Amino acid sequence: MSINLTYEFIVIIPAAGMGSRMQATLPKQYLNVMGQTILTHTVNALSKHPKLVKFIIAVSKNDSFIHQIPFCDKISIDVIEGGEERADSVLSGVSYAQKKYQPKWILVHDAARPLITKNDVECLIDSLGSEAFYLTQSIGAILATPLKDTIKKISHLEHGIYTEKTEPREKLWAAQTPQIFPTKTLLDALYFCKKEGLSVTDEASAIELFGGRTFIVQGSSSNIKLTEPADLEYIKFVLNKRLNQLPS
Ligand SMILES: Nc1ccn([C@@H]2O[C@H](COP(=O)(O)OP(=O)(O)OP(=O)(O)O)[C@@H](O)[C@H]2O)c(=O)n1
Numbered sequence: 514m515s516i517n518l519t520y521e522f523i524v525i526i527p528a529a530g531m532g533s534r535m536q537a538t539l540p541k542q543y544l545n546v547m548g549q550t551i552l553t554h555t556v557n558a559l560s561k562h563p564k565l566v567k568f569i570i571a572v573s574k575n576d577s578f579i580h581q582i583p584f585c586d587k588i589s590i591d592v593i594e595g596g597e598e599r600a601d602s603v604l605s606g607v608s609y610a611q612k613k614y615q616p617k618w619i620l621v622h623d624a625a626r627p628l629i630t631k632n633d634v635e636c637l638i639d640s641l642g643s644e645a646f647y648l649t650q651s652i653g654a655i656l657a658t659p660l661k662d663t664i665k666k667i668s669h670l671e672h673g674i675y676t677e678k679t680e681p682r683e684k685l686w687a688a689q690t691p692q693i694f695p696t697k698t699l700l701d702a703l704y705f706c707k708k709e710g711l712s713v714t715d716e717a718s719a720i721e722l723f724g725g726r727t728f729i730v731q732g733s734s735s736n737i738k739l740t741e742p743a744d745l746e747y748i749k750f751v752l753n754k755r756l757n758q759l760p761s
């Protein structure tokens with residue numbers, strides 16, 4: 514498959530988690546909603562954007578589900594082995610993509626975020642060519658949303674936990690995915706964090722620890738990550754509305 518790596522993009526989809534917080538009988542990315550797995554909904558949602566042409570799905574070593582999923586033939590998928598932590602799965606995916614396709618840019622999107630929209634992906638990709646991206650000297654971009662609650666930094670004592678002074682809410686946003694970075698830089702940043710034993714929960718954190726800056730694009734509050742049981746009810750509700758084109 515030839516990929517026009519100037520105007521087309523590859524997406525790493527970390528899907529090797531166990532979904533322990535979900536407390537389900539199978540990993541949450543394989544839970545069935547309206548006849549399709551969460552992972553299928555996520556891949557289908559991403560594939561609505563014409564510039565996303567290759568999906569590299571990182572699954573756990575003993576995954577027995579992925580090859581039973583009937584993805585649409587038009588969607589080009591490579592399946593690789595993920596790792597112990599999310600960052601390891603992303604590192605495996607980016608390393609594989611770099612070796613096989615040498616893409617200039619790479620996107621990373623959680624399998625557990627099935628409500629991503631074509632418009633949000635478009636806004637993220639478009640931001641790379643914006644004056645603001647250039648003027649902020651950013652090297653990549655992420656979707657994120659402003660917080661609705663006041664966030665408290667905590668400290669622990671044996672008697673309980675208490676609050677510490679923290680940043681004002683206006684300066685704190687909730688990161689989502691997709692996150693997009695130059696492939697080589699992201700690969701170097703993830704290797705650096707791995708080598709230094711620095712635990713990161715998203716790609717932007719690795720880039721920041723590696724000395725880079727990340728541009729923020731406001732995403733949709735509906736682009737939640739399936740984490741706990743209550744999230745599944747919301748995802749079912751939104752998917753049902755979209756599939757039945759009810760006004761949101
Ligand atoms: N070793 C891991 C851990 C997580 N992920 C993926 O990273 C995404 C976000 O991670 P998270 O929501 O934490 O998923 P889990 O680790 O499965 O959830 P939990 O922490 O509740 O076990 C998910 O799509 C998950 O499949 C991964 O590819 N490899």
Ligand SMILES: C[C@](O)(CO)[C@H](O)COP(=O)(O)O
Nearest residue numbers: 599623688689690714715738
């Ligand atoms: C990448 C992410 O979805 C951004 O909010 C989040 O960090 C994933 O965290 P998790 O603990 O692996 O779910």
